[in-house]
Amino acid sequence: xxxxxxxxxxxxxxxxxxxxxxxxxxxxxxxxxxxxxxxxxxxxxxxxxxxxxxxxxxxxxxxxxxxxxxxxxxxxxxxxxxxxxxxxxxxxxxxxxxxxxxxxxxxxxxxxxxxxxxxxxxxxxxxxxxxxxxxxxxxxxxxxxxxxxxxxxxxxxxxxxxxxxxxxxxxxxxxxxxxxxxxxxxxxxxxxxxxxxxxxxxxxxxxxxxxxxxxxxxxxxxxxxxxxxxxxxxxxxxxxxxxxxxxxxxxxxxxxxxxxxxxxxxxxxxxxxxxxxxxxxxxxxxxxxxxxxxxxxxxxxxxxxxxxxxxxxxxxxxxxxxxxxxxxxxxxxxxxxxxxxxxxxxxxxxxxxxxxxxxxxxxxxxxxxxxxxxxxxxxxxxxxxxxxxxxxxxxxxxxxxxxxxxxxxxxxxxxxxxxxxxxxxxxxxxxxxxxxxxxxxxxxxxxxxxxx
Amino acid sequence: xxxxxxxxxxxxxxxxxxxxxxxxxxxxxxxxxxxxxxxxxxxxxxxxxxxxxxxxxxxxxxxxxxxxxxxxxxxxxxxxxxxxxxxxxxxxxx
Numbered sequence: 213x214x215x216x217x218x219x220x221x222x223x224x225x226x227x228x229x230x231x232x233x234x235x236x237x238x239x240x241x242x243x244x245x246x247x248x249x250x251x252x253x254x255x256x257x258x259x260x261x262x263x264x265x266x267x268x269x270x271x272x273x274x275x276x277x278x279x280x281x282x283x284x285x286x287x288x289x290x291x292x293x294x295x296x297x298x299x300x301x302x303x304x305x306x307x308x309x310x311x312x313x314x315x316x317x318x319x320x321x322x323x324x325x326x327x328x329x330x331x332x333x334x335x336x337x338x339x340x341x342x343x344x345x346x347x348x349x350x351x352x353x354x355x356x357x358x359x360x361x362x363x364x365x366x367x368x369x370x371x372x373x374x375x376x377x378x379x380x381x382x383x384x385x386x387x388x389x390x391x392x393x394x395x396x397x398x399x400x401x402x403x404x405x406x407x408x409x410x411x412x413x414x415x416x417x418x419x420x421x422x423x424x425x426x427x428x429x430x431x432x433x434x435x436x437x438x439x440x441x442x443x444x445x446x447x448x449x450x451x452x453x454x455x456x457x458x459x460x461x462x463x464x465x466x467x468x469x470x471x472x473x474x475x476x477x478x479x480x481x482x483x484x485x486x487x488x489x490x491x492x493x494x495x496x497x498x499x500x501x502x503x504x505x506x507x508x509x510x511x512x513x514x515x516x517x518x519x520x521x522x523x524x525x526x527x528x529x530x531x532x533x534x535x536x537x538x539x540x541x542x543x544x545x546x547x548x549x550x551x552x553x554x555x556x557x558x559x560x561x562x563x564x565x566x567x568x569x570x571x572x573x574x575x576x577x578x579x580x581x582x583x584x585x586x587x588x589x590x591x592x593x594x595x596x597x598x599x600x601x602x603x604x605x606x607x608x609x610x611x612x613x614x615x616x617x618x619x620x621x622x623x624x625x626x627x628x629x630x631x632x633x634x635x636x637x638x639x640x641x642x643x644x645x646x647x648x649x650x651x652x653x654x655x656x657x658x659x660x661x662x663x664x
Numbered sequence: 665x666x667x668x669x670x671x672x673x674x675x676x677x678x679x680x681x682x683x684x685x686x687x688x689x690x691x692x693x694x695x696x697x698x699x700x701x702x703x704x705x706x707x708x709x710x711x712x713x714x715x716x717x718x719x720x721x722x723x724x725x726x727x728x729x730x731x732x733x734x735x736x737x738x739x740x741x742x743x744x745x746x747x748x749x750x751x752x753x754x755x756x757x758x
Contacts, residue, residue, distance in 0.1 A: 223710075231681065232706055237697055238688040244750040248698050251743040254707070261710040267717030272729045276716060280736025287737070288744035293752075299745060300699050303738050310708040310735035317715045317727035326668050359686060425698050428705040437671055439711045445671055446678045447707035453682025454701040458694060496737075554694030558749050566756035572691050 213261045220521050222260025223443035229253025230447055234454075239565050257443055293562045294519045297552040298352035301345045301421055304428045308341025311431035312398070318438040321389065325366050328385045330437035332397060337431040338399030340408065345424050347409040348417065352551055358414030376400045412474065415516075417551045417591070419462045419473045426455020445521055458553050464572075465547035467599075467610040483502065490641035492628070495648055498654060500622060501662035503646075507584035511576060513544045513613050514556050517626075519592015522651040524563040527589065530656050531565065533663040543569055544576035544586075544613045546594035586618035588639075589652050590625075596637045621645045622654045696749045703742025709735035 230253045236246025267273070284303075291299045315334030323331065350356035361602060384393035412420055429451025436444025442526045463470050465557055496501075499606055504510065512531070532540045543565065549556045571579075580586065588595050598605040599612045615621050628640075639645055648655050689697050712735055715728030 231754075233700075234685045234704075235688075236684075237693060237700060238685075238690070240690070240693060240753045241755070243693055243696060243753065244747065245694070247743065247746045247750055250700060250704060251747075254704070254739055254743070257707060257710050258713070261713045264714050264717075266714055269719035272725070273713050273716045273732055276712075276729045276732030277736045280733040280738075281740040284737040284739065284741025285744055288741045288748065291745060293749070296695060296699070296745075296749070298700055299741075300695075303699070303702050303742050303745075304705075306734040307702065307705040307708065307738040310706070310712060310731040310738065313713045313727045313731035313734070314708050314715065317724040317731065318711075319724075397712055423700070425702060428702065432705050432708045433675065433712055435708055437668070439714070440671070440709050442671060442674050444707050444711055445675050447704050449675055449678040450682040451701045451705040452687070453679050454686040454697065457683060457686045458698060461691075461694075509689050545691070546728065552695055553698060554691060554696070557692040558695045558752070561749070561754070562753035564752075564754065567692050568756050570692055 215265055219260045219263050222256055222263070223441075226253045226260065226443055227446040229256065230450060234450060257447075273391075294522060295353065296558060297421060297550070298349045298557060300552060301348040301352060301424065304421070304424045305342045305345030305349065307428040308338045308345060308424075310338070311428070311435040312338030312342060312401075314435040315438045316394070316398070317433070319388065319394070321574050323388060325385060327438060327440075327460070328388055330434050332381045332384060333392075334431055334434035334438050335398055336381070336401045337427050337434055339398055340405040341424055341431055342426070343402045343405030344409045344420075345405075348405055348420050348424060351409075351414055352417060357583075360361040361410040366407075366411065370404075373400055373404050373407060377404060385558040399594050408474070414551070415548075416466075416473050418548050418553055418555075419459055419470070421457050421552045422458035422462055423470075424455075426452050426459060429453075429455060441537075462548055462553060467607070490638075490643065492640055494644055495622065495646035497656065497658035499660065500648055501659055502648070503620060503622075504534065504585060504659065505537065505663075507534070508539050509582055509584050510539055510541045511544050511580065511583045511586045511615070511618065512541065512589050513546070513549075513586060513588045513595055513615055514560070515546075515549045515589065515591025515594060516551060516555075517561055517592075517624075517652060519550060519555065519590070521590060522564060523589060523653040523656060524559045524565075525655055526656040526660060527585050528560070528563040528565050529660050530663075531569075533660060537663070541569070542571050542576060542579070544573065544615075545570050546591070546613055549591055549594050555576035561623050573611060573613055577617075580614050580617040583618040584620065586615040586621045587620065588615055588623045589656075592637055595639055597642070598637065601638065615639065616642050616644065619644065622648050624648050624650075624655050626651065674736055691707060692753075696746050696753075698748040699742055699749065703739055706735045706738035706742060 233250025295568040380396040386561040433448030712731035
C-alpha cells in the first residue's frame with residue numbers, strides 16, 4: 213500500500229469519526245464520549261498528514277505543535293466557566309488565522325484561477341474571523357467597552373472596504389505574481405473583521421459568536437480547496453453548518469433577522485415612551501424567605517447577571533434547601549440568556565445542577581401557571597412582558613419566558629437601571645412582582661442563611 | 665487525483681450532513697457543541713503540516729509553521745475545554 217493511499221484512507225476514517233462524534237453530541241449522556249471520538253478523529257487526520265512524503269523536516273512542525281498545544285492546554289485548564297464565551301471567541305480567531313496562513317502559503321506561481329479564488333476566499337474569511345473574533349473577545353472580556361460603537365459615515369466606510377476587498381481580489385487573481393494585491397486583500401480583510409463587529413453590542417454576542425464559529429469552519433473549508441485536501445472540506449463544512457444553525461436559533465430567539473443584528477443596534481430604535489402603570493414593590497430577604505418557605509413549586513430564570521455575580525453555586529445551594537423543604541424546583545433557560553448559546557446550562561452544570569432540571573423556554577412556559585414563585589436572577593429582556601404586550605417596544609414579538617404567569621415573581625436586581633438594551637421592563641411594575649434589590653449572590657446567601 | 669468538481673461534490677454532501685447532525689443537538693449542549701466544533705475547525709493543522717515540513721526555509725514554510733502553532737492552540741484547547749465542560753453535565757440521581 214502506498215503512503216499516498218494510506219493518507220487518503222486515514223482522512224476517510226477521520227471524517228467518519230468527526231461525524232460520529234458530532235452525532236453523539238446530540239445527547240448529554242453520550243456527549244463526552246462523542247467529543248473524545250472527534251478528538252481521536254483529529255489525531256488520525258494529523259498522523260495521516262504526517263505520512264506525506266513531501267515532509268522532510270519535522271523540527272518546525274513539532275515545535276509549532278508543542279508550543280501551540282501547550283498554550284491551548286493551559287488556557288483550557290485555567291479558564292473559568294463564566295469566561296467561556298470569550299475563550300471560544302479567542303480559539304475561533306486562532307482557527308481563522310491558521311486558515312489565512314495556510315491559504316497564503318499555498319500560493320505558488322503555477323496556481324490555477326480556481327485555486328487563486330479559493331486562496332483569496334480562505335484569506336478573506338480567515339482574516340475576518342481573526343480580527344472579528346479578537347474584537348468579540350475584547351467586548352466579552354470587557355477589555356474594550358461592550359457597547360455598540362457607531363460613528364457617522366460608518367456605512368460608507370464599510371462599503372468602501374468591501375469594494376476594496378473585491379477589487380483587490382480580482383486584481384490579485386489576474387496578477388498572482390504581484391504580491392501587492394495580496395497584501396491589500398489581507399489588510400482589508402483584517403480591517404473588515406473589526407468594522408463588522410464593533411457596531412454590535414454585548415447582548416447580541418450570542419449571534420456574533422455563532423456566526424464567527426461558522427466562519428472559522430468555512431475558512432478551513434476554503435483552505436481545503438486551496439490545498440486540494442478533502443478532509444479540510446468535510447470538517448470545515450460540518451463546522452460551518454453548525455455555526456449557521458446556531459446563528460439561526462439565536463436570531464429566532466430574539467425575533468430579529470440576521471441583517472438586523474449585524475447592521476443595526478437597538479440604539480437606532482425610536483425612543484417612544486410607553487406609560488407603565490403600577491409601582492415598584494421591593495421585598496426584604498426575610499419576607500422573601502417566608503414566601504419561599506411556603507412554596508411547593510419554584511422556577512428559577514437565570515440571565516447574564518447570574519454569571520456576572522458568580523451566583524451559580526449559591527443558586528444550587530438554595531435549590532437543594534428548597535427541595536429538602538418538599539418543593540419542586542426547575543430552571544427556565546431562554547436561548548439567548550447569557551453571552552453565548554447554552555451559556556447558562558454550562559454554568560449551572562458546573563454548579564452540579566442536573567441537566568434534566570434545566571428546561572427550555574417552550575417547556576417551562578406552559579407550566580408557569582402552576583409555579584408559586586418564579587425567581588428571576590440577573591435576567592431582564594428575556595423575561596420582559598413588553599415583548600408580548602407592548603407593540604411599540606423594540607423587542608415586541610421576541611419569545612420570552614412568561615414569568616408573570618406565576619403566582620409571585622421575585623426579581624433579583626442590583627438597581628433599577630434598565631437592562632443592556634435600555635428597554636423599560638413592565639414586569640417590575642406588575643401586581644405580583646417583588647423586587648429583591650442587591651447583589652444576587654448576597655441576596656441568595658441571605659435566603660440560604662434564613663433556611664438553615 | 666481530485667479535481668475541483670469532485671471537491672465541490674464533497675462540500676455539498678457534507679453541508680447537508682452537517683445541518684442534519686447539528687439540528688438534533690439539544691439547547692443544553694450548545695456551548696460544548698460550539699467549542700467542540702471549534703476544535704474541529706482546527707483541522708487546518710492537517711494542511712499546515714505539509715507546508716511547515718518542506719525543509720526549505722522560505723516564507724511559505726514560516727507561514728506554515730505559524731499556521732501549525734495557531735491551529736494546535738485551537739485543536740488542543742478546544743477539545744480539552746469541551747471535555748472539561750461535558751464532565752460537569754450530570755443526570756439527576758434519585
